[in-house]
Amino acid sequence: MQANKHICIITQSHLCRNPRVVKEARLLSRYYNVTIINNTYDAALSIEDEELIAGYNVKLISISQLQNKNIISFTDRLIKKMADWLVKFTGIQTHLALGYGADRFVSAALKLNADAYMGHQELGLYCGCRLLDDGKRVGFDFEDWYSADLLPDAISYRPVKLLRRLEKKALQKGICNITTSNILAVELAGVCNCPEPTVVYNVFNKRDDLLQANKTYEQPLKLFWFSQTIGRGRGLEQFIKLSTAVNHSLEIHLLGNVDADFRSELIGITPAQHQLFFHGPVPDKQLADKIAGFDIGLALELATPPSRDLTITNKFFQYIQAGLPVIASNTRGQTEAFKKFKPGIMLSQHYSEYDGIQLSAWLSNQAELIAARERAIEAAQYYHWENQANQLLSAASRLLEAPFNQTKHAC
Known part of the structure; x- marks a missing residue:
């Protein structure tokens, strides 16, 4: 060179x-x-x-x-x-x-x-x-x-x-x-x-310091999603409605800029058994450490427009580098990244009663969550910069x- x-x-x-x-x-x-x-x-x-x-x-x-x-x-x-x-x-x-x-x-x-x-x-x-x-x-x-x-x-x-x-x-x-x-x-x-x-x-740089050897999953589980903007068309509304099927309490944490109307809309559809938290943006150099403080990453995407169906959200790669199991939307792009290691659970694009049952069962199973974390750590050794x-x-x-x-x- x-x-x-x-x-x-x-x-x-x-x-x-x-x-x-x-x-x-x-x-x-x-x-x-x-x-x-x-x-x-x-x-x-x-x-x-x-x-x-x-x-x-x-x-x-x-x-x-x-x-x-x-x-x-x-x-x-x-x-x-x-x-x-x-x-x-x-x-x-x-x-x-x-x-x-x-x-x-x-x-x-x-x-x-x-x-x-x-x-x-x-x-x-x-x-x-x-x-x-x-x-x-x-x-x-x-x-x-x-x-x-x-x-x-x-x-x-x-x-x-x-x-x-x-x-x-x-x-x-x-x-x-x-x-x-x-x-x-x-x-x-x-x-x-x-x-x-x-x-x-x-993908992102390896962060082995974030992949602690042991972790237990205590209730309420802390689910995390982030972007520059918390807005419509990203699958958030659909997931929060689906979380009604999960009877035990969850904390759903969203990071990014959000306008007052959408914030109120999300609060209004959050089931009573769950809590919704909003976080302001953090500097890029602090994001990985911020992610590592949660239990599970939300890699949510809709299949429309077509580009969203074909790309792989940055979130997926950042979650696994922090050792987080992933709840991922079933888009063609994310299926490509997810299928090799299966570091979590994949939900269909059009949520059904079955998706709710599967999600609730998975979130309630300590052994499944630990196994998903191990697969996320394995995926992190492959998907890195x-x-x-x-x-x-x-x-x-x-x-x-x-x-x-x-x-x-x-x-």
């Missing part, structure tokens, strides 16, 4: 809100110069971002700093709002609706003149496709299937047709593409008539070695 080579990662969010970008940047920085281009919206989160790359050979360039109350941030917000309006009411598929400062992303990326680029998220997808037109070496990380990752209320103001065109171009012409599950790789290849992207599971790092390094090497103006995948 050549230390003088320069790789630019393009994403549109805070680093502390995208652990996959952080893992990739840290790993690649051991062998190459790395620059990340992103957007920001919160000063405190920007401090977290800088802490995550401190001591690594990684430079961060923030294009649109929305936390700054100035003419630039005001203009960026106004342009994005107008672009959303155009998509919703005229059907115009403008790239300006994909995120803030889209054209400045392209300009900044070209100015860097990096040896290779890796596009993440929707702005990374757009910017990467523009860079392909300039003959740059570009790969794409399909963390999600962007055009198929929208809930019904979001589709009206999102440029879905544009996203589909960009995805097809990226998958057909991107030099080296990666994604997060085998089933998603197969689906993307089938829809876009392209080679299957390389799979790099969205050290095992996946070589896949990414190999992809980066092929990307950097490809000739300019390449029109087919090198991997």
